[in-house]
Amino acid sequence: MTRGMKHNKGMSYKEAKAEVIKRYARCGAVAKSYVSSRFMLGNYTRMIDSVPENGNVLDFGCGFGQLSMLVRLTGENRVVYGYDCVEERMDIARRAAEDLPETHFLHDRCEIPDQSWNTVMFYDMLHYLPIEAQDELVAEYAERVKPGGSLVIRDVHRSFGPKYAFNSLQERVMVGAGLTLTKTTHKVHFRDLNELLPIIESKGFEARLTPPPLHHPYADYLITAKKHNR
Numbered sequence: 001m002t003r004g005m006k007h008n009k010g011m012s013y014k015e016a017k018a019e020v021i022k023r024y025a026r027c028g029a030v031a032k033s034y035v036s037s038r039f040m041l042g043n044y045t046r047m048i049d050s051v052p053e054n055g056n057v058l059d060f061g062c063g064f065g066q067l068s069m070l071v072r073l074t075g076e077n078r079v080v081y082g083y084d085c086v087e088e089r090m091d092i093a094r095r096a097a098e099d100l101p102e103t104h105f106l107h108d109r110c111e112i113p114d115q116s117w118n119t120v121m122f123y124d125m126l127h128y129l130p131i132e133a134q135d136e137l138v139a140e141y142a143e144r145v146k147p148g149g150s151l152v153i154r155d156v157h158r159s160f161g162p163k164y165a166f167n168s169l170q171e172r173v174m175v176g177a178g179l180t181l182t183k184t185t186h187k188v189h190f191r192d193l194n195e196l197l198p199i200i201e202s203k204g205f206e207a208r209l210t211p212p213p214l215h216h217p218y219a220d221y222l223i224t225a226k227k228h229n230r
Helices: 013-025 029-041 044-049 066-074 087-096 131-143 162-176 193-201
Strands: 055-060 078-083 103-106 117-123 145-156 205-210 220-227
Touching: 013 029, 013 044, 013 066, 013 087, 029 066, 044 066, 044 145, 055 066, 055 131, 066 078, 066 087, 066 103, 066 117, 087 103, 117 131, 131 145, 131 193, 145 193, 145 205, 193 205, 193 220
Parallel strands: 055 078, 055 117, 078 103, 117 145
Antiparallel strands: 145 220, 205 220
């Protein structure tokens, strides 16, 4: 991507994926390898398809920021903010996003703009919080979504079966080994994601929970919610 190139027209997913991986190559082999692996297992296309073409987007708990950049690159006139509480991750994300317009990475929650959002995303991060904190966070940001806007959540759905067992074991091992450790993460808190639907709907949304594709190895379900126009 040429420095200073404008992104008035969204790229295809394939083009955006190649651009994002290339950008993380400047951050070292470990960062590039991690991001590449997430593209293989992250099922990002479902998230991208749930985000409107325009408007401001908050990716809360964005990790290294690869989904934030995908959202920016595939949309037309999107302004994207990625937040993660781990400063080292945000340093990597900022380096990867250098010269990419309208893409902002924050590591202090106080820096998140006090505004309404067209889209708020929680991607694979709620289970690092206690259940009560999950409810409070989702309710808080559901309030901050504009009428007609979207709330999109992808997380592990507590259930029975091999997908959940595999997902649960992997997450617990990674947290135990410190690979996904944050300032407050000491264990994971999986839940039945259906419990979130009444909270979201009470904030004026129509919400639904959908399972992952059959070929997907994880129990990562998707909540897509659209706020009613007043």
